Amino acid sequence: MKSHPLFSRSPAARFSTFALAAAALTACGGGSGGGNPFAGLPIVPAAPAPAPAPAASPPPAPPAPPSEPTGRWTVGDLHVHTIQSDDTQQISTLDQVLAKAFDRFGLDWAAISDHLRLSSYDNDGNKLAKQIPFSEGMAKYQVPRIKALQAGGKYADKTIFASFEWDMATHDHGNVGILTDSPMSDAALKAANQFEYLFTNRDPALFPPDDVTAWNAKDARAFSTHADVLAAIAWLKKNYPDTSYLQINHPSRNPGKYTAAQLREMNDAAPNIVFSLEGMVGNQMEPDRGGYNSAYIPANLPSRTYGGVDYLVAKLGGTWDALLSEGRHIWNVADSDYHFTISQGQYSSGYAPGEYAKNHLWGDIKDPKSLLSAFRAGKLFAVNGGLIDALDFKVQSAKATGEMGAEVPAVPGEDLKITIRFKSPERNNYEFQLGSGVFANVKPVVDHVDLIAGDVTGRETPGTPGYARDTNPSTRVVKRFTRSDWKLDADGYFSVSYTVKAGSNQYFRLRGTNLGTDVPNETAGGEPLFDAQTSGADNVARFNAINARNYSDLWFYSNPVFVKVAAQ
Incomplete structure (x- = not known):
């Protein structure tokens, strides 16, 4: 963490449009390669063939090898707004947003997630005669x-x-998805309408009277306290235990909004529903990166982004690691939180869906329900700025091989082989003049990848000091890999392997960046530093400076692989 005098650095000293653009081109545009002391997986000689058994008693057939899970890699965004959210500033119709997400930036899936507030517009931006609850607008228009x-x-x-x-x-x-057995069916839309009635302070007159009577007979309205949030989670679990989710968005944007104990309570209440943090936040085109605009004072360091990533996830050994240290399956995601990129020539907010933030998710994804199932399984890595577009991360014990989201059984003292393979695209979406539609042909280049480990010490008990613990002191960078460590394999991946001894229960996760380990105002000892505000009176220059800032500072984070060590 930086000392507070660094808050005094001026945006002009840190960023200028042309210096930042040059930094982005320099940091992202070089080649990579070099020798590799870890020459891939060792070749194990085949065992001698067994002697043939007598014909009268043939040997039993060997068990079939475990089949690979079916599926494919997909990319998507779980947090996208349209004009039905009033803070889109009267742009971003549904058709425009879908065209950007799928036609221009090639996403495979997206959740449209407008604010559960009063809505003033239909899909096309036509002003409604009166405001309506968004759940009604979802059903009528979206x-x-x-x-x-x-x-x-x-x-x-x-x-x-x-x-x-x-x-x-x-x-x-928090993003809430209620899919029911048939996503976007009448039943799903009615469930959203009921949720809005029960868990917001909407005027009851805005809802059908017969529905209000029926809903009041079953549930009490709850919209004022943390206990009411837990009541909403309990309602989701009771009614839609397998077909709903609640994702915590931009958790540290405003100081003091969550404690580690409250996050544990939410996950404990419904671990199958509350299992994700939007750690790689949207609104990256805000002058205060991510819209994290609390006062720039030392006390608010935990309410900053660090390399565009929420402090809960970016802080090594911080809150995310504290939750993982209990073995909780809580995943990090990257979303656009798209409202608009530039509005009225004066304001900037965020990149289009798929333009900057991407979730790379593995699964047999055919529809929203299979997407949710894959999301829960956790084979996912999150990326900003196209730093990588493929990642193969495995931990192998004598008994099994596990990937992101999985648990690998091991025995104390055995070797765990860790394999990391990744690719970067030939070009990311950096525009030298924002909004020009002309890409700068910048190839992102990974400077280093950190293999991070933390001990898993078991669940904390509610009411004890440990339940409020927001650190994991055991978290450490086990190995930092650079281009001198990895090699280019036959499939076009940069590849490296590493061996560690299995000790106690633990997890492994990855992060990578295009930055060196000690870049002034960006990293120190390999750790990301907080993102300062980018300001300026000239709007166009400010937009370009923000864009260059973001593409100069790229990261990816993987979900963890857990290792369960059995006592001998």
Whole structure:
């Protein structure tokens, strides 16, 4: 963490449009390669063939090797707004947003997640005669249009569904998806309407009277306290235990909105529903990166982004690691939080879906329900700025091989072989003049990849000091790999392997960046430093400076692989 005098550095000293653009081109544009002391997986000689058994008693057939899970890598975004969110500033119609996500930036799936507030517009930006609850707008405008487009063949091969961003009482925002057995069905839309009635302070007169009577007979309205948030989670678990989720968005954006104990409570209440943190936040085009605009004072260091990543995830040994140290399956994701990129020539907010932030998710994804199943399984890595577009991360023991989201059994003292393979695209989406549509042909280059480990010490007990613990002191960088360590393999991946001894229960995760380990105002000892505000009176120069800032400072984070060590 930086000392507070660094808050005094001026945006002009840290960023200028041309210096930043040059930095982005220099940091991202070089080649990589070099020798590799880890020459891939060792070749194990085949065992001698067994002697043939007598014909009268043939040997039993060997067990079939475990089959690889079916699926493919896909890319998507779980946090996308349209004009039905009033803070889109009267741009970003549904059709425009879908075209950007799928036609221009090639996503495979997306959750449209407008604010669960009063909405003033239809899909096309027409002003409504009166404001309506968003769940009503979802049912009247958004879902019918998505269905019509897909039925007509547009985006028929894409997975799209409607969710919503909920203002969580006493906290910040959470994305809620209620899929039911048939996503975007009448039952799913009615469930969203019921959720909005029960867990916001909407006027009851805005809802059908017969529904209000029926809902009041079953549940009490709850929208004021942390306990009410837990009540909403309990409602989701009771009614949609396998077909709903609640994702914690930009958790540290505003100071004091969550404690580690509260995050544990939410996950304990429904681990199958509350299992993700938007650690790689959207709104990256804000002058205060991610919209993390609390006062720039030392006390608010935990409410900054670090390389565009929320402090809960970016801090080595911080809150995410504290949760992982209990063996909790809580995943990090990257989203656009798209509202608009530039508005009225004065304001900037975020990149389009798929333009900058991407979740790379493995699974047999055919529809929203299979997407949710894959998301829970956790084979996912999150990337900003196209730093990488492929990652193969495995931990192998004598008994099994595990990938992101999985658990590998091991015995104390045995060798664990860790394999890391990654690719970067030939070009990312950096525009030298933002909004020009002309890409700068910058190839992102990974400077180093950190293999991070932490001990898993078991669940903390509610009411004890450990339940409030927001650090994991055992978290450490086990090995930092650079281009002198990895080699280019036959499949075009940069590849490296490493061996560690199995000790106690632990997890392994990865992060990588295009930055060196000690870049002024960006990294220190390999750790990301907080993102300062980028300001300036000239709007165009400021937009370009923000864009260059973001593409100069790229990271990816993987989900963890857990290792369960059995006592001998």
